[in-house]
Amino acid sequence: EADIYQTPRYLVIGTGKKITLECSQTMGHDKMYWYQQDPGMELHLIHYSYGVNSTEKGDLSSESTVSRIRTEHFPLTLESARPSHTSQYLCASTLNEKLFFGSGTQLSVL
Amino acid sequence: DAKTTQPTSMDCAEGRAANLPCNHSTISGNEYVYWYRQIHSQGPQYIIHGLKNNETNEMASLIITEDRKSSTLILPHATLRDTAVYYCIAIGGYQKVTFGIGTKLQVIP
Numbered sequence: 001e002a003d004i005y006q007t008p009r010y011l012v013i014g015t016g017k018k019i020t021l022e023c024s025q026t027m028g029h030d031k032m033y034w035y036q037q038d039p040g041m042e043l044h045l046i047h048y049s050y051g052v053n054s055t056e057k058g059d060l061s062s063e064s065t066v067s068r069i070r071t072e073h074f075p076l077t078l079e080s081a082r083p084s085h086t087s088q089y090l091c092a093s094t095l096n097e098k099l100f101f102g103s104g105t106q107l108s109v110l
Numbered sequence: 111d112a113k114t115t116q117p118t119s120m121d122c123a124e125g126r127a128a129n130l131p132c133n134h135s136t137i138s139g140n141e142y143v144y145w146y147r148q149i150h151s152q153g154p155q156y157i158i159h160g161l162k163n164n165e166t167n168e169m170a171s172l173i174i175t176e177d178r179k180s181s182t183l184i185l186p187h188a189t190l191r192d193t194a195v196y197y198c199i200a201i202g203g204y205q206k207v208t209f210g211i212g213t214k215l216q217v218i219p
Contacts, residue, residue, distance in 0.1 A: 033206070033207060035209075037151070039151065042209065042210070042211055043148075043154070043209040045206060045207070045208050045209075048206050048207075050204065056206070058206065058208075059208055088151055090153045092153065092207075094207065097142060097144055097159070097199075097201045097202070097205075097207060098144070098156050098159065099146070099154065099156060099207060100156075101152075101153025101154055101155075102153060103152070103153065104151065104152070104153055106151075
């Protein structure tokens with residue numbers, strides 16, 4: 001089993017709030033990813049990192065930001081949540097190209 | 111990463127082999143073929159990968175054509191729990207990992 005953890009599992013929050021979705025892995029993987037997925041729809045890459053102090057935007061434009069200060073930690077932040085941010089957010093880390101996913105955070109912005 | 115093409119959906123009878131095709135005609139020499147599946151809203155799960163030889167593990171078999179332009183994932187005895195979206199990805203080196211639409215496999219009782 002992969003040791004990658006996401007918190008919270010579910011989050012319901014009001015418009016305008018600042019939120020941080022946590023993602024941690026204990027496998028020492030350099031590469032980490034954030035994906036966004038709506039029900040029944042495609043997985044979209046929104047951010048990725050190849051290691052400490054490395055962050056890149058993915059294929060889908062996102063108003064979120066990420067940081068990678070430590071190898072094991074890759075948090076995603078929304079400065080001001082909006083209803084359009086309602087979605088599932090999945091974090092993954094990889095050794096080579098074999099991805100390990102967390103359980104996801106289901107975000108609902110009211 | 112090389113673009114892959116998969117059928118949008120497939121049905122398979124329970125107990126039968128499910129053969130899921132994938133075209134990756136622009137694959138380069140250092141790119142592997144990876145297969146993942148996603149059940150409901152869980153994170154995708156790794157199934158198998160290969161470079162040019164056929165591969166088999168406890169979950170599935172992967173058949174890659176000699177020219178490497180296409181591959182087939184085989185689930186030898188499909189069960190209802192194999193109903194999922196299956197993704198084929200061709201990737202290598204320090205490329206970012208992106209997923210397409212995948213194939214929605216429905217296993218029918």
